[in-house]
Amino acid sequence: MNIKGEHSGIKLMEARIRNFRSLRKVDIPFDDLTVLIGENNSGKTSVLEALFAAIGAGRRVIVPEDLFLDVDESKPPKDREIIIDLLFRSADKTGALEQFPEGSYWTALWRTGIAQDEKGNDLLALRTRMFWNAGRGEYVTERKFLGDWPDSDNPEHAKVSPGYVTSAQLEPIALYLMDAKRDIQDELRNRGSFWHKLIAEPGLSDEKIEEIEQTLSQLNERIIDGSRVLSHVQEHLNDLYKTVSTEKGDVSITPLARHLRDLGRGMDISFRTRDAQTFPLVRHGMGTRSLAAILTFRAYSHWRQANAKGDAVHSLLALEEPEAHLHPQAQRALFGQIAAIPGQRIVSTHSPYIASQAEIAGFRHFRKVGTETKVSRLDTSGLNSEDLRKIDRMVLNTRGEILFARALVFFEGETEEQALPVFAEAYWGTSIHALGISMVGVDGKDKYFPFIRLAESFSIPWFIFADGEQDAITSLKKALKRLDKSKNMDERNNIFVISDGRNFEKYIAIADYEDILIDVIIEQSAKTDQHKEKLKEDWSQKPGRLDAIREELDKNKTRYARPVAEAITGLDDETLRFPPLIRQLFERISEQLGLTKQEAPIP
CATH class of the missing domain: 3.40.50.300 (P-loop containing nucleotide triphosphate hydrolases)
Structure with missing residues (x-):
């Protein structure tokens, strides 16, 4: 090592x-x-x-x-x-x-x-x-x-x-x-394998080899002398001289290799886990045998x-x-x-x-276009060390799934990260993981560029669902300009920006959803049945309830994001189950990937 x-x-x-x-x-x-x-x-x-x-x-x-x-x-x-x-x-x-x-x-x-x-x-x-x-x-x-x-x-x-x-x-x-299909068993058996190249010359002196081979001969004699079966077989094999025309010498069975150079033929590797018996690797599962082949190659290298x-x-x-x-x-x-x-x-x-x-x-990154393979790599031009660090961290945080995605949806914050997958599963009738779609929070309005560059480099279709606040739009336009100076944001059909300068919480908190949002807030906040009744009474008497809802959602984003999405997608009115901009996003993804809308049944 x-x-x-x-x-x-x-x-x-x-x-x-x-x-x-x-x-x-x-x-x-x-x-x-x-x-x-x-x-x-x-x-x-x-x-x-x-x-x-x-x-x-x-x-x-x-x-x-x-x-x-x-x-x-x-x-x-x-x-x-x-x-x-x-x-x-x-x-x-x-x-x-x-x-x-x-x-x-x-x-x-x-x-x-x-x-x-x-x-x-x-x-x-x-x-x-x-x-x-x-x-x-x-x-x-x-x-x-x-x-x-x-x-x-x-x-x-x-x-x-x-x-x-x-x-x-x-x-x-x-x-x-x-x-x-690698298997340590194949390496042990194949005389041309790297295993046999590794052990072919054990690095022993001639004197040591002679001493070991004398010991092997003595062990063979003891085994034959002590085994009635092997002695019986050897006695019958001596009749070779009655059939083959040659001067009589001797026939010997060698249970063990006589020469050190031949030991590799019968060499084995055993492996034992804690509190278990020792077994040869060939009797372990394929995972262990495959790993053993890799580690043996490492030793050889x-x-x-x-x-x-x-x-x-x-x-x-x-x-x-x-x-x-x-x-x-x-x-x-x-x-x-x-x-x-x-x-x-x-x-x-x-x-x-x-x-x-x-x-x-x-x-x-490999992809098939018709009958041909296309290979791409990350275009690092314009990326600084911090950009590369962000991409590496994103790949690690998503456990590498982003690299295998059929499509990527980027957004800024935690609310979208929890809510959008719920809306997506309700829209397509299956999880985003089954569809090969990864939804990734970029951790801030000014951090889109390295993630877009990754998707572009690997030819992975990408979409953005962005807040409509002015500073967020300015940052997004700047990132898109770095990507392609010839295209304005308005010319792209994969960018979905919330209108009227609103963020996600304000976009959701509208009159159509007022009652159901209050129900979610009460359900998530109530500690006892008595407390729930008190909250209902308080909310029924609140002036400017929509403003209060927005303030509450904004203050506790991660608490409400998923239950709010679940409540909205469970509405009886199909036209309200998906806010318009989210519906447009999913329609565009469906068009790009050839997906069909198939809403999950409402519980």
Whole structure:
């Protein structure tokens, strides 16, 4: 756990993928920890597999079925090619460097494969290409260095270096893919797994190995001598010499491996919880086995990095759905374990518990548009450190759910946060969570901008329900101008502002709701039946009751917000169940998301 290697000296900066499954044209920059989010079948796994096909440890074969198919195509045209371009640069802990250090491991490994960009900075670009070879009548795959990093729109104009990239040149940057089906049992059984690479050389002296193997031979003899069954079997096996024409020697059963190098074949890992029996991991649940595979890889990565010569290893891990089979608390704890894996980690997840702990700048948001995958990241231009902190806090406070939303509704305060979900459930007949709608308080009238920027960056439809007070409108207009100077607030159909300078409490406290609001106030305030009757009498005699209602609601926002919404949506008069502006908001959301109004039954 405390093993620490030096920085590898390089970094995977970007991947450009063309025509691989739904990835018709996808460019993805990478951080030390990059988190891929988005709905199912949006292309996250395809990115991991494309990377693995390019530089994976035990690379998968690219097949014709991986070629992108458009909606009206039954098979791809022969001139369509899969291209996976990867850009590496020299780097240290502070970021990318301009040059590879002279005499470094990487310059010796890649030699003439290292090129320069238009600014004269060193780069290493690798191209994996699958294309139709007319002469052979089949698709072929090749890997070559690029002499530059071409414009994203014109990858075909890249300068392709002669010769091919060798396995030896890829091995130190080999990417390990741990898919959602990972299981420590598979790692223990597979001779080519990172587990067997880790234990292949235990680091014992020749003298120690000889001593241990003598002990293993003695243990085997004691087991056979003490077992009538095994002695019986061995006696019959000696008849091999009666059938096979060979000089007689001896046949021996070895219950234990005779050589230390073979011990790994039968090696197991056991796990015991408090006050329970010890069981091998293979007899535990899939959650524990999946987690054990991740932790074993972490051990392998640390050990490999710490024992590499100089900067000869760059660890790359592609991890699919690390949350698989784990309960929410374990998912939260898992993020720290992933963050402790050295090198670069590319993680795809559907877990809000994992997403809520990652830095927002490290997210890549996936969505499907027709047959194509589109990938976006947070546009940080114009955002200061405080803006980024607010976004990170919002993601944490919403447990990451905001990142997976189909639509976002922003508002200023606590009243809307409690009331709007009640109105929404009554309007659509189901909870906002089932609909994929997140309603988020931005904690103040002047704090909209970073949240709008997040939604815009990830192409998540967003709406604002705002108070109509002048300072609130001024702040909102300012935020919208920062987002897009060409559009005025009045031109947007996703902004809903309460009229006449009112806030939410004043908007609700109107004559149509006077009686029911008084009932709610009394119900929430009364401590005894006698007290309730006294409150009824007091309210019946109050002059200017609407002003008194507004004052009471404004003074105790969180106490009344939900019960007020529940009371209004329970009215017999359907036209009053949803205040007009709230109804307009829901109608616009329905139009955008293709939802149908289906009011919940009134209790």
